[in-house]
Amino acid sequence: MRFHIQQEIDIPASIQLYNQICFAIAARYYPPGHRLPSTRQLAMQTGLHRNTISKVYRQLETDGVVEAIAGSGIYVRDNLKKSDFKKTFKSKNNLNKAPEQEAKKAIDKLIKLGCTLQETRNYLTNEIDWRIKCGSRILVSTPREDIGASMLIAEDLSPKINVPVEVIPMEELEKVLCNSNNGTIVTSRYFLQPLEKLAKKYRVRAISVDLSDFQKELKIIKELKLGSCVGIVSISPGLLRAAEIIIHSMRGSDIVIMTAISDNNSSLLALLKASNHIVCDGPSLSVVENTLIKNRSQFMRVPQIICAKNYLSIETINQLKTEIGVIN
Numbered sequence: 001m002r003f004h005i006q007q008e009i010d011i012p013a014s015i016q017l018y019n020q021i022c023f024a025i026a027a028r029y030y031p032p033g034h035r036l037p038s039t040r041q042l043a044m045q046t047g048l049h050r051n052t053i054s055k056v057y058r059q060l061e062t063d064g065v066v067e068a069i070a071g072s073g074i075y076v077r078d079n080l081k082k083s084d085f086k087k088t089f090k091s092k093n094n095l096n097k098a099p100e101q102e103a104k105k106a107i108d109k110l111i112k113l114g115c116t117l118q119e120t121r122n123y124l125t126n127e128i129d130w131r132i133k134c135g136s137r138i139l140v141s142t143p144r145e146d147i148g149a150s151m152l153i154a155e156d157l158s159p160k161i162n163v164p165v166e167v168i169p170m171e172e173l174e175k176v177l178c179n180s181n182n183g184t185i186v187t188s189r190y191f192l193q194p195l196e197k198l199a200k201k202y203r204v205r206a207i208s209v210d211l212s213d214f215q216k217e218l219k220i221i222k223e224l225k226l227g228s229c230v231g232i233v234s235i236s237p238g239l240l241r242a243a244e245i246i247i248h249s250m251r252g253s254d255i256v257i258m259t260a261i262s263d264n265n266s267s268l269l270a271l272l273k274a275s276n277h278i279v280c281d282g283p284s285l286s287v288v289e290n291t292l293i294k295n296r297s298q299f300m301r302v303p304q305i306i307c308a309k310n311y312l313s314i315e316t317i318n319q320l321k322t323e324i325g326v327i328n
Contacts, residue, residue: 003045005047020113065077140165140167149188152282170194189208189209212311220277231260232279233268233287235263282309
């Protein structure tokens with residue numbers, strides 16, 4: 001997005017730039033986590049002195065819109081802390097303001113930036129249409145080799161978000177968007193960057209979701225006796241690798257860790273025979289239980305099953321609801 005400073009109007013240049021950056025962030029031209037242009041880049045684009053631009057960035061940081069990372073740059077804040085949100089929500093300026101007043105305020109800002117009423121209408125209509133388009137469906141996407149991760153995300157989202165949720169391998173996503181370029185792409189943080197490029201190409205939104213912290217399950221594992229054997233079962237190879245690393249860093253060689261994809265019958269049966277405790281995701285629970293029942297005679301002891309029912313954090317689901325306009 002390019003910024004334009006109008007010298008002929010009586011609004012200070014710094015305020016013009018401040019308002020334009022805020023609008024770009026609110027309109028998602030600069031999404032959360034996006035790195036803003038350097039002061040040098042903006043100086044070349046707007047003709048303003050770099051000190052003026054630095055002052056604007058400092059004000060944006062003070063207002064909680066961006067954050068400066070030493071040696072890296074200025075970034076759009078990923079989200080507001082709960083305390084900041086409550087403070088903002090309860091502030092005097094936000095109390096008892098009718099939606100009509102907020103709409104008039106937004107229109108007034110655009111007019112002060114030099115927009116005509118027709119241009120203002122087009123900006124607002126385009127933004128609303130874009131958000132409606134992005135909120136029409138959820139496309140959960142990860143590489144085909146770990147499509148199980150997409151299935152886990154979809155499993156968590158479907159009952160909580162009142163829009164269609166589809167699982168699409170990354171390798172097939174562009175073909176899907178070619179046929180119908182609406183919706184919001186949801187993925188793991190590890191795969192966000194390539195999907196953001198694809199989303200930009202087809203003018204849709206791409207969002208990463210954060211996993212649950214699995215504190216309940218990790219607490220149980222932390223308290224296991226020395227020499228215990230823990231079996232981890234999931235439909236996601238990526239989750240298995242991550243879980244193995246986390247548990248090993250927590251317990252070292254104190255316990256034995258085995259992993260199995262839930263649809264691999266031979267590996268799953270061997271894991272169940274050896275393990276004292278089984279940790280599995282929601283979709284794998286019925287597979288684990290049925291395997292135990294069918295092969296009951298082969299077990300000297302039945303392992304204790306710990307099911308991690310929630311794959312995503314509550315915070316990330318609520319954030320996604322906000323992004324696509326779902327009211328809690």
